[in-house]
Structures are given as C-alpha cells and as structure tokens.
Amino acid sequence: MNDASQDKTLFGVVADGLEKFRMEVEGGSGRKIRAIENRQGPIPELVRGLLAGLEQALTWLYKEVIVKIEPYLTSADAVVATLEVAVYSLEGLGRELQFTEMSELQGLPNEIQGGLKEVGGYIGKAGDAMDYGLKIIHLLPHPEELGEARTTLEALLGSRANPQLVDKSGKPVSGSLEQLLTAIAAVKSEQNRLTAKT
DSSP states (O other), X not given: OOHHHHTOOHHHHHHXXXXXXXXXXXXXXXXXXXXXXXXXXXXXXXXXHHHHHHHHHXXXXXXXXXXXXXXXXHXXXXXXHHHHHHHHHHHHHHHHHHHOOGGGGTTSOHHHHHHXXXXXXXXXXXXXXXXXXXXXXXXXXXXXXXXXXXXXXXXXXXXXXXXXXXXXXXXXXXXXXXHHHHHTOOOHHHHHHHHHHO
C-alpha cells in the first residue's frame, strides 16, 4: 500500500472509488453500455435496473451523508487541531518532568522530586491516551475528501443531486450517469402504442 492511500480516511477511499466509477461511466465502459440503446430483454432490463439503483444509492449518499456532514467538518478540524496541541504539550511536559536532571530539582525534598517525576509519567500517559484518541478522530473524513466526493457525485448525478446545478439557460444539468441511463432507456410509450394496435 502506498503512503498516499495510508493517509486517506474511509471517505477518501470512497471518493477515489467514485472518481474511478465516473471515469468508467464517461469512458469505455459507458460506451459499451450505450450500445444497449433501447433494446428489450432480460439483459438490457437488468443493466437499466442496476444503473437506476446505483443512481438512487449515489443520490442518497450525496443528500443524506455528504451534504449533512460537511458543515460539521470545519468545526471538527478545529477541535482536532486543538487536541493535537494539547497532546503534544502534555507529552512534552510529561517528558520534561520525568527526565529533569536532579541538579535542576536540587534543593527540593526527595519526596517532591520523586513526586514530580511520577506526575510526569502520568501526564505522559495521559498524552499517549489522547494521542490514541486523535488517531481515532483522524478517521473522520477530511473536508477535501468530502469535497472530492461531492464534485464527483455532482458530475455523475447533475441536478438530481444538487438542484443548483443549472446550465446557462437555467435548465437542470444532467450528470454523466443520468445521461447514460437516458441513452439506454427503453422506449416504452412507443412500444405500448404499437402493442395496443395489434
């Protein structure tokens, strides 16, 4: 595993996966799927159903996860930064108290010298515990990862995800996944009309 992927949260990995999916929809795989056009049968219907279900799932991801979590990440970043400063301060203070030279503590009773070193050990342990907590907090998505996922989902879903996405004339923008679904949509109304005549 490379260093870049180790630094990503789960959401960073999701954002990368979404981008790869978008590239497939807009690239060679999308062209192959478009060949279905408006054909009927179990395979074309299966492909349409899978893509429509995926579109619904991605729309849910955008509206219910990304849009709702994004406002909290700026605050979370500030909290994490504050905790990091506290951790480094506690760890540093603990080390200083534990490893202070006896000459610097000269003149203090032995009990106080020993007590300071013991307190330093406890402070260092508290810093270690907070450091562990920070590692867990770092599993939260980074704002840039959420932004990458948002951008990719908007490219895939267009106005279906974000109604503010409109073209110059004010019409809703369709994303590449929606365009693909439109390209392979079965022409049911025409078929229904022809079936009714026979």
